[in-house]
Amino acid sequence: MASKRLGKQTVMLQNPPSIISTASIVGPKEGKGPLRLFFDNIIDDEMWGEKSWEKAESKLIRETFSKVLQKADKTSQEINYVISGDLLNQCIAANFGLRESDVPFLGVYGACSTMAESMSIGAMLVDGGFADDVVCITSSHFCSAEKQFRFPLELGTQRPPAAQWTVTGSGGALISSKGAGPYITHITTGKIVDMGIKDANNMGAAMAPAAVDTIVTHFKDTGFAPESYDLIVTGDLGAIGKEICIELVREQGFNIANIYNDCGVMIYDREKQDTHAGGSGCGCAATVFAGFIYKKLMDGSLKNVLFIATGALLSPVSTQQGESIPSVAHAVSITTSLQQ
């Protein structure tokens, strides 16, 4: 029997792996946002010297990967797996970005939940004794995402207030069997939840029930309460989804309002930067985690964090065929000390 399982959807890691380094590279807009000081690198223009946005996004992954290694003082030969994915069709940003990495590659797709998904798999691989060092990395790019999911950039359209702005950026983390934390202790893997929202311009509302489901299940499976954490943070629900999330979690008997935030709300100044409901994209959760949250864990101002990346599992085809938006949220519980 699986001895590490806890409740319906959670696993408790018996040899909690450490996140020994992270790296984040963001685009110019994110580089003007409130978290600008926490990112490793801010690129000046969205092409970053490449011939297409897709190539630029691959470069984001490639450079973030080497930065993660460099900060941990490791070579690619020491990495057992790299787990990566992005928003582009067939995950080409990850595939091409890691083409020369020379590391066993697991491609994953969880839309904007990819960072937590890859960290979940990475942590389980390390805890299970299948790997010592795993790099988890993901990206998104405003221009390539708009091109694939919405309209050409130069088309003069107005966005509705619930729309979100895809983050240009890539974040990565190195999960290792050796290290002194921050430790990944619990993983709650989300189910696909669909409450019938069809508006692709209101992804926060579509994804919020998935986040709520995972947060509440996490509390029930582990016996933790909101007080167990000093930050519960979702990936990219935006302002509207954030509010919905707080209210629906409260309805289930847990009050997270004081310690809860959303990466999509944190990464931009929504009023000044004209990003409407906030940031979105794989890169949103990834860069805020790898930049802001990890640094706060390292300097001790955060001790226990529940990181939940949220993904809207739609495609342009499903939207055009009138389908609603199924969503998923994966939670990773991180602590700086193992005596809880």
Place this chain on the structure above:
Amino acid sequence: MQKTMTNKEYQSYVEKKTPNSKTGRNVLRAFLVGGLICVVGQFITNILKMMGYGQEQVSSVVTLIMIFLGALLTGLNIYDDLGRFAGAGSIVPITGFANSIVSPAMEFKSEGYVLGVGARMFVIAGPVLVYGISTSIVAGIIYFLLR
């Protein structure tokens, strides 16, 4: 999760939570910018008429000039900002039509001139052409029958 609400209840809850577009402000901006684009068109019309061109020639030339301006401003990365500000005010005039063709052409240039620019140029304008032309044919038939 024990569902605390049905999908229907959730959808109406979301509707209440989601702020509406600022219609009043958007309409005013659309009126101002849309009107301004028409004033430019009229200005060019008047100049051409002063130069002694006939009405029919003027109509064609003004249309061409406005399409050119729309395409030029799109290429200079200006029309999308205008569109974000003005909404329908810059979509409805013929400059908006030019924008809807030039913008995908620019976007898909990275996929080459045949499968990129050529094939994708009409992804937005295509439906307008298909249904615009279809409607004009139907209208033409009705006119023919009633005449």
